[in-house]
Amino acid sequence: MLARATDGTVWAWGDNTFRQLGDGTTTSRAVPRQVTGLTGVRTVSAGYRHNLVVTQAGQVYAWGDNTSGRLGDGTTTTRRTPVATPIIDVQQVDPGMGGTAAALTTGFYVMTWGDNTGNALGRNTANAFDPIAREVWADMPSNSISVGRSTGLATSNLLPNPPPRWMSVPDVIGLPEDSVPARLTAVRLRLGVRNIWVDRYCTKLGQVVGQSPSAHSSAAIDSEVDITVAVPPAGPCP
Numbered sequence: 001m002l003a004r005a006t007d008g009t010v011w012a013w014g015d016n017t018f019r020q021l022g023d024g025t026t027t028s029r030a031v032p033r034q035v036t037g038l039t040g041v042r043t044v045s046a047g048y049r050h051n052l053v054v055t056q057a058g059q060v061y062a063w064g065d066n067t068s069g070r071l072g073d074g075t076t077t078t079r080r081t082p083v084a085t086p087i088i089d090v091q092q093v094d095p096g097m098g099g100t101a102a103a104l105t106t107g108f109y110v111m112t113w114g115d116n117t118g119n120a121l122g123r124n125t126a127n128a129f130d131p132i133a134r135e136v137w138a139d140m141p142s143n144s145i146s147v148g149r150s151t152g153l154a155t156s157n158l159l160p161n162p163p164p165r166w167m168s169v170p171d172v173i174g175l176p177e178d179s180v181p182a183r184l185t186a187v188r189l190r191l192g193v194r195n196i197w198v199d200r201y202c203t204k205l206g207q208v209v210g211q212s213p214s215a216h217s218s219a220a221i222d223s224e225v226d227i228t229v230a231v232p233p234a235g236p237c238p
Contacts, residue, residue, distance in 0.1 A: 002044040002051055003032060010035040010044055010053060018049040019080040020064035035063075036081040047095030053082070057216075058106060058168070060087040068099040069131020070114035076131060086179075087111065087133045089170050089187050096147035103133060104145045107167050107187035107221075110136040120148070135186050169225060171215035172208050177229045180208060184225055192224030199230035202237035206230065 003011045011032040012021040019026060022035035038061060043054045050064030050071055061082040062071035069076050073085045087093075092104040099115030112121040113133040119125075122136045167187045172180045181191050197209050210228035213219050 001032075002035075002046040002053075004041055004044045004053075008038075008040045008042075008056070010038045010041050012051070018065035019078055020047075020049055020051055022051065022063040022080070022082050024080045038082050043093070045093050045095050047101070048097050050095055052093045052095045052101065054090050054093050058089045058091065060085045060090055060093055060103060066131075068115040068129035070095070070099045070101055072101060072103075072113040072131065072133045074131050085133070087113075088183075089168060092145060094145050094147045096149065098149040099129070100147055102136075102145045102147050104142060105186045107189075108142055109186055109188070110142050110145055111186060112136055135182065166218045167221055169211075169213050169215055169217050169219050172211055172225070172227060173215065175208050177206055177208060177227070180227060188221045189219055190222060190224050191227065193226040195226065195228040196231045197228050198233050200233050200238070202232055204230040205232055 001012065001014045005011060012035050013029045013032045016026050016028045021029060023033050024036055038053065040056045041053045042056045045052045050062060052060055052062050054060055060072065062073060062085055063079040063082045066076050066078045071079060072087050073083050087103055089106045090103045091106050095101045100120040101114045102110055102112045104110055111133040113130055115129050116127055121130060123134060167189055170183050170187055172183055184191055199205055207230050208227045209230050212226045
């Protein structure tokens with residue numbers, strides 16, 4: 001069981017066999033105990049063996065059993081305490097009751113990760129699972145998600161009236177360049193100009209070191225976000 005306090009902290013109790021209480025132990029609790037390291041949480045979602053929360057900034061944190069990559073952190077490593085995932089700009093998340101999870105972005109698009117039994121990820125892939133959240137292609141944006149027991153995902157294609165015309169620009173600084181298009185697509189923005197910055201110390205090669213518009217500013221749907229990418233110098237690195 002999970003509860004969010006009015007101060008944005010998270011509390012958990014019950015079975016802890018799969019580290020789902022997030023307190024760093026496997027000890028079950030009969031009374032609520034604060035989940036380690038979480039503040040500023042907006043929503044909580046309890047799964048069967050793992051839990052997901054969304055912060056006020058729209059980032060997903062996860063902990064517990066990570067079979068089939070259900071935590072969405074890019075690994076299959078079980079987490080005793082919450083870890084920040086790469087899943088951002090989220091308004092709703094559903095851990096499901098099996099190994100499949102999904103999130104609804106602020107741009108009204110669905111992302112899925114975890115177990116793919118019965119093609120539950122909805123991405124027309126034969127992979128048994130995927131520990132990385134990726135967008136589900138659809139003809140129209142969605143405004144709700146519901147995940148079954150690793151076998152189904154339901155979405156609603158009803159948008160607010162009028163539909164949203166502005167999106168929050170995600171923070172792509174520090175990300176590998178090849179991950180940026182998918183991150184922007186998830187919030188209905190597009191990659192624009194690619195600038196370069198010579199990294200004379202070769203510590204950030206291939207990473208985004210600048211962006212315009214800035215992170216968390218508002219941009220019109222389908223507008224472009226320019227990025228600056230670190231490249232090696234003409235000569236050898238120090």
